[in-house]
Amino acid sequence: MNTKDCNVTWQEEVRRVAYGIRRRVLEHTIKNGGGYLSQACSSAEIMATLYTKVMNLGKLDSPLIPGQFPGVPGPNNPNYTSGAIYNGPNGPEYDRFFLSPSQYALVVYAALIEVGRMAENGLDHFNKDGSIVEMIGAEHSPGMEVMTGSLGQGISQAAGIAMARKLKGETGRVVLFLSDGECQSGQFWEAVQAISYHKLDNILAYVDINGYQCDGKMTSVMNIEPFDKRLEAFGARVYRIDGHNIEAIAALGSLKPDGRPTFILCDTNPCKGIEILEKRIPKLHYIRFANTDEKKQFEDALKVLESQGGY
């Protein structure tokens, strides 16, 4: 599944990866009796397009095999390893990826497997004691390099890194993946204000607007709309697209900087590709099976997904 055929178009490759993300996350959710499934459905195309088409990441010789937890960072821990190694070697010309809602870690892990950056059995380590493939990813987890489980902090840390990269004359961008729920936090708006004021136009932010958060539908919890207008008022360059349209996601990933941070708001469907999830609306944040019958329904959904070939 990970082998790349030279004759496939980039669109076919993105669709293959997006399908693989959904399939792997669904399979994992069934196996574990629960998981962050709707996040995979809403963001599969965004994540797949970022990893295969938008981001300029350094290559890896072979997929990495997740090791044991190396201990927390500190002055006396020389063994500490960042999860960023899964995104390739660091270099001034390379883009850097930041997952802001680390609740999406499972989606990133699946994406890393699909693009050949993490070994196929990497997900077997998910949420296992002593593993770095943690449920809520931390900076040692594959594909991650900052602490973002406390929502709202990802964008500020990315902004500091973006300013530092500018100061050092690095050409690589800071590519930030956000979700809509975390944009309710005050710190998010503080960060947008600062990014805009300091003209950090090397930040490219994709926001998965799936419209749901832990408590349910976002408009029933706390409204952020008109989100595009609010961001524009804060000085950002804003585009709003269908978050499953890979052509649009890719096209906006190669814009020339113009002094403003770029926000690409991706309206998405949290049940996309696994329609059985619609029955659970508005409780989509974390999928857990109440009984064996429910589990069976999702097993059937996996068979359907696989029989369709996915893409």
Place this chain on the structure above:
Amino acid sequence: MEILSKVHAKNLVAWAKDKPNVFVLSADLTSSTEIDLFRDTYPERFISMGIAEQNMLSFAGGLAREGFIPFVHTFAVFIYRRAFDQIAMSVSYPNLPVKMFGFLPGVTTPGGATHQAIEDIAVMRALPNMTILECGDATDVESVLDVAYEVNGPVYIRMIRGEIPRLFASSDVMRLGKIRTISHGKDFVLLSTGICTEEAMRAVKVLESHGVSIHHMHVTTLKPFNAQEVLDSIASSKYGVITMENHSIIGGLGSIIAESMAEAGLGKKLYRIGLRDTYLHGASRQYLMREYGIDAMALISQIESIVGEKFGIDETELPKIHITPVHSDSKAEAL
């Protein structure tokens, strides 16, 4: 006693001259935290972050990850109270070299409860990887930069500003984990931090003339705390140890000594002079120190009650303390 004005302002500029990786971050308190001269001298290394401290601390973490050394400046309360989660996860967990300069500790401001940092040491001390330093005089303020800079990780600094005394010779600098002994004595061990050291020195002189011998030490590194030297002195003291701090007695110097003594199984009495689990209110430093019992006279009455004797010391017998006017050229505002 020599009184100096705006020590940090001038010192930071001279010190940072050959340190291009040091950037100063400000949250709209540039003059108030004495970084206006830095801003004017090195505008390319000054980052204005506005009144948005949560973003500022996470942003500083980002800069530090890329090899810069952010010197975050604002009032202490807006660091540890406003942005605690950000410090914990964006700075402290990754052990990043972000240096946080927290101004207006305890009674040093008439700005009232919103501006007075009374539990910052307690709160910051609980964070793994965090180093905590406190300044008590001009020499501390001048030398704290080297100490903070050399620590491989985040540092929280309790800063003082405006007109401040020089209690220690310029050459007798702050060192990490090093406690400076001010006087030797056998009756009491007296440990003081920050502005309480000056108050303690005033009282110790007079107490000695009444036959009380005091082993007085000035503590500047609150974490990691080097207990051994202190424990040896306490063990050989007649009455035990007194801690004196411009901070709550919960979680600060008093607690640190209590923990150290208990772990060492040292059976001596501990007396904690500090804010007794209370908020303050907006008033002058002299008034607050008297009202909340953390001044020289409070120390004298504590010792009187321990030894069971009244010395009849009148405040006029104490060495004079320099009182900074509410409005002066040494401060940007009356705060």
